[in-house]
Each structure stands twice: as C-alpha cells, then as structure tokens.
Amino acid sequence: MPNGPLVLAVPSKGRLQENASAFFARAGLKLAQGAGARDYRGKLVGVPDVEVRYLSASEIANQLASGTAHLGVTGEDLIRESLPDARGQVELLTPLGFGQATVVVAVPQAWIDVRAMTDLDEVAAELRIRHGRRLRIATKYVNLTRRFFAEHGVADYRIVESLGATEGAPASGSSEIIVDITTTGATLAANALKILDDGIILRSEANLVASLTASWGQSQKKALRTVLGRIAAEERARLTREIRAAMPQDGNLDLAGISALHDAQLPYGMPEHRGAEIVLHCPVDATFDLVDDLVKSGASAVSVRRIDYAFGADNPLIDRLLARLG
Ligand SMILES: Nc1ncnc2c1ncn2[C@@H]1O[C@H](COP(=O)(O)OP(=O)(O)OP(=O)(O)O)[C@@H](O)[C@H]1O
Ligand SMILES: O=P(O)(O)OC[C@H]1O[C@H](OP(=O)(O)OP(=O)(O)O)[C@H](O)[C@@H]1O
Ligand SMILES: [Mg+2]
Incomplete structure (x- = not known):
C-alpha cells in the first residue's frame, strides 16, 4: 500500500512488552490499544497514519523481514536468527537498553x-x-x-x-x-x-528496527519523520545536559574554547554582552568539568538541568534510514 499507514510492530507479551511501551512513552508516543486487552491493533495518540500491531517478538522479526511491518521493536538475537540476509532486509536503527x-x-x-x-x-x-x-x-x-x-x-x-x-x-x-x-x-x-x-x-538487546523490504510511500515516510523525530529528540535530550550561566561582568571568558574542549554546543548562539545569559548543551559526562571551567572563568549563577526533548534540524536516525531506502 503506497499510501497506507506505517505499521509499527510492538511486543504484545513477555519481557520486552513493558519496556517497549515505556520507551515509546518517553519519546512522547502514546500507544492506544484497541477496545480490549485482546485487541492486537492500536494507534499512536495524535500521530496520523500509524497502525500499531501487537505481536510476539519473533513474529515482529518475521514481519520486518517480509515487509508486512515498517518499524518494530524486537531482540537482535531474533533478527540474526530468523533473517538469512539481515543486512539487506532490515536496518537496526538503535539499541534500546533493555531486553539484554x-x-x-x-x-x-x-x-x-x-x-x-x-x-x-x-x-x-x-x-x-x-x-x-x-x-x-x-x-x-x-x-x-x-x-x-x-x-x-x-x-x-x-x-x-x-x-x-x-x-x-x-x-x-x-x-x-x-x-x-x-x-x-x-x-x-x-x-x-x-x-x-x-x-x-551474540550479545543481544532490544532494538528499534526498520524494514527495508516494506513499501515506503509518501504517507509512511511522513509518519516515519514524526516517530523517529521524537525518538531521536528524546535520545539526544537524555544524553545531554543544559547549562545556564551569566557571562562575567569583567575578565575574559573564552566561551568558544571552553565549549570546544568539552564537546559542548551553544544552541542559541554567543551571548551578546557582559552579564548576558549563556546556554550550553553538553554531553552528560562532561557536565561538571565544564561547570568548573565556567566558574573558574568568572561565570555566575551556573545551573544545570535535564531536558525532555532536544529537536534539531538534522536527525541521524531518519537520514540513515532514508539513505538505505534510496
Ligand atoms: N532472560 C530472557 N529470556 C528470554 N528472552 C529474553 C530475555 N532477556 C531478553 N529477552 C529477549 O526477549 C526475546 C523473547 O521474547 P518473548 O519471549 O516475549 O517472545 P518470543 O520468543 O517471540 O515468544 P515465545 O517465548 O513465546 O516463543 C528474546 O529473543 C530476547 O531478545
Ligand atoms: O539466565 P536467566 O536469567 O535464568 O534467563 C534465561 C532464561 O529465561 C528465558 O526463559 P523464559 O522464562 O522466558 O521462558 P521461554 O524459554 O519460554 O521464553 C530463556 O529462554 C532462558 O531459559
Ligand atoms: Mg520467551
């Protein structure tokens, strides 16, 4: 179906089920199961053109291979076991940190x-x-x-x-x-x-997997952008801390040097004047070293916070998949 829905296959039982729903929820994707616990179809709240199908982990691997499902969550062990040509049939988009x-x-x-x-x-x-x-x-x-x-x-x-x-x-x-x-x-x-x-x-864990054999029409690609956009934004946010501070009134703070040193970004640009607010995004592990350097250079009111989502113009998950779909 070139203009049918994107079929998202989600584990219906077992160890992967709860973790998979929690993973989608963190990404702001709420699964709405049909009328009863025995209804194996559902939707994503607020995201049109997605059909959720609840299947066993091994059936998800099979449907991704045959192209009956577009996206799914399943164990890498099942992908490697059931797909004779995993590289040609599916793309493992990201490991999910559960189902080890x-x-x-x-x-x-x-x-x-x-x-x-x-x-x-x-x-x-x-x-x-x-x-x-x-x-x-x-x-x-x-x-x-x-x-x-x-x-x-x-x-x-x-x-x-x-x-x-x-x-x-x-x-x-x-x-x-x-x-x-x-x-x-x-x-x-x-x-x-x-x-x-x-x-x-094989050391296996649950992965978000895309089918390369499914038919990817306009509507499925549009839904894909929404779904992977939120997943990537949650992942980026989870690995990032936002650091805010005030530029010192005097002294010279080498903001470009400090951010390069700690692999940090200035998503809203350079502060324009002394005392202005600095906003930095840095990898979680770099947080405290970066804070130390800011304080040493005279920055004040330094605060660190977690962020829920970090959307960017680019999306590595989508780019990789679209490149493979051609
Ligand atoms: N301790 C574990 N035991 C079994 N599966 C695990 C474990 N840890 C992670 N998993 C993952 O869960 C997958 C199996 O999931 P599940 O048992 O829900 O589905 P299934 O194998 O399709 O169904 P069934 O077990 O009824 O045949 C495994 O292949 C693996 O990827
Ligand atoms: O190393 P452990 O922590 O002991 O876990 C491994 C066991 O768990 C799973 O069985 P499960 O209970 O899911 O039954 P199943 O074989 O029917 O899936 C798996 O098949 C192993 O038998
Ligand atoms: Mg099992």
Missing part, C-alpha cells in the same frame, strides 16, 4: 575437561566411537548455532530443535549440550550447565 540476553553454548558442569569450542571436537569423536552417534545440540537458535559452529570448525553434530525449557535437555537425555539465551545465568546454574570460555555467540 546473551546467546551461549553451554555444556554440563560435569564435563570438567571441556572448556572451549575446540574441546567439542574431541567430545564428538568420543561419542561416535563409544555410542555410534553424533553430538546433539538442543536449541531454537538453529541458524546462529550452525554459523557459529562452522566458524569454529566443529562439524560433527546434530541439532535437536527445542521449543522451550532448552536447559533441561541434557538432564533429560534428549541432547548433550545446548545453545540458548541467558541473562542472569540462574537457569543454566539450576540445570548444572556452564558456558564455554569462547562460547558467546
């Missing part, structure tokens, strides 16, 4: 001599000789597993597809080892499994 999970290779703790991927070759050979069968890996990350094992030159194995409770597979005898996600490590420990020293396949 690491995809790992884990083996029984009882295998004390097995510490690294290279040790698995020996295990596999022994299994073959003693029991006449291949090393079994339980996982739902079939593609990530194949790629990682190939990179490590381990070829003599068989994948047992697991639909859940993967960590239980070795104890129940349906596999020898597993590939799964872990966050705190509690589930691995409870199942007496350990991560191989070089067994980290």
Whole structure:
C-alpha cells in the first residue's frame, strides 16, 4: 500500500512488552490499544497514519523481514536468527537498553575437561566411537548455532530443535549440550550447565528496527519523520545536559574554547554582552568539568538541568534510514 499507514510492530507479551511501551512513552508516543486487552491493533495518540500491531517478538522479526511491518521493536538475537540476509532486509536503527540476553553454548558442569569450542571436537569423536552417534545440540537458535559452529570448525553434530525449557535437555537425555539465551545465568546454574570460555555467540538487546523490504510511500515516510523525530529528540535530550550561566561582568571568558574542549554546543548562539545569559548543551559526562571551567572563568549563577526533548534540524536516525531506502 503506497499510501497506507506505517505499521509499527510492538511486543504484545513477555519481557520486552513493558519496556517497549515505556520507551515509546518517553519519546512522547502514546500507544492506544484497541477496545480490549485482546485487541492486537492500536494507534499512536495524535500521530496520523500509524497502525500499531501487537505481536510476539519473533513474529515482529518475521514481519520486518517480509515487509508486512515498517518499524518494530524486537531482540537482535531474533533478527540474526530468523533473517538469512539481515543486512539487506532490515536496518537496526538503535539499541534500546533493555531486553539484554546473551546467546551461549553451554555444556554440563560435569564435563570438567571441556572448556572451549575446540574441546567439542574431541567430545564428538568420543561419542561416535563409544555410542555410534553424533553430538546433539538442543536449541531454537538453529541458524546462529550452525554459523557459529562452522566458524569454529566443529562439524560433527546434530541439532535437536527445542521449543522451550532448552536447559533441561541434557538432564533429560534428549541432547548433550545446548545453545540458548541467558541473562542472569540462574537457569543454566539450576540445570548444572556452564558456558564455554569462547562460547558467546551474540550479545543481544532490544532494538528499534526498520524494514527495508516494506513499501515506503509518501504517507509512511511522513509518519516515519514524526516517530523517529521524537525518538531521536528524546535520545539526544537524555544524553545531554543544559547549562545556564551569566557571562562575567569583567575578565575574559573564552566561551568558544571552553565549549570546544568539552564537546559542548551553544544552541542559541554567543551571548551578546557582559552579564548576558549563556546556554550550553553538553554531553552528560562532561557536565561538571565544564561547570568548573565556567566558574573558574568568572561565570555566575551556573545551573544545570535535564531536558525532555532536544529537536534539531538534522536527525541521524531518519537520514540513515532514508539513505538505505534510496
Ligand atoms: N532472560 C530472557 N529470556 C528470554 N528472552 C529474553 C530475555 N532477556 C531478553 N529477552 C529477549 O526477549 C526475546 C523473547 O521474547 P518473548 O519471549 O516475549 O517472545 P518470543 O520468543 O517471540 O515468544 P515465545 O517465548 O513465546 O516463543 C528474546 O529473543 C530476547 O531478545
Ligand atoms: O539466565 P536467566 O536469567 O535464568 O534467563 C534465561 C532464561 O529465561 C528465558 O526463559 P523464559 O522464562 O522466558 O521462558 P521461554 O524459554 O519460554 O521464553 C530463556 O529462554 C532462558 O531459559
Ligand atoms: Mg520467551
């Protein structure tokens, strides 16, 4: 639909759901779900031409790949696992700071001599000789597993597809080892499994992802500018502090030098006269060093505040995506 709505796919359940709604709310994008909790469609309050669809995290990855959804929030693990050509199908716009999970290779703790991927070759050979069968890996990350094992030159194995409770597979005898996600490590420990020293396949977190295969007409691009504009403005504001001060009545404050030194901007220009108000925007980490330099140079009434949104003429998120859409 060249002039249809922009389809925004949002997690409908699980660990990503609450964090995703909070993320949109911070960006001033209020999700309005349809009539009941079972209505899986909604809107963005005050933003026309956007249709919100509530889907599972893995379905969001699929719909971004096929172009059924334009924008979505999902885990990078699911993108890398389900999309054969992630680079050509989607653009990962920004990591969101939640949904952290690491995809790992884990083996029984009882295998004390097995510490690294290279040790698995020996295990596999022994299994073959003693029991006449291949090393079994339980996982739902079939593609990530194949790629990682190939990179490590381990070829003599068989994948047992697991639909859940993967960590239980070795104890129940349906596999020898597993590939799964872990966050705190509690589930691995409870199942007496350990991560191989070089067994980290991917460190994942939730991302804002755009589809490159969806049809991007005029109305979708317009909605995209609004949505990404607010998201970028919130992100910029979160990483920035606003510092206000009065220019000293005498002495010479080298404002250009100080701002360059601390990577700060003067969004409203140079103050025009002594005693005039200075407004600086600087990276959060630079705040106190910048304040010290201002005070040392005679600035008075220095105050620091957080800002909610910082809109600029440029928007790196949109520019990057439009460049890729051509
Ligand atoms: N500790 C965790 N356990 C599971 N998923 C996590 C964890 N931490 C972050 N995540 C992220 O959440 C995603 C899974 O989300 P969720 O379980 O809601 O959806 P799903 O996998 O599509 O559904 P289902 O689990 O019912 O198959 C993971 O792929 C990962 O990106
Ligand atoms: O390292 P931990 O903090 O213990 O977390 C990791 C576990 O959490 C998830 O399972 P979940 O409970 O979501 O069930 P699921 O497999 O059905 O998604 C994941 O699949 C792991 O099993
Ligand atoms: Mg889950």
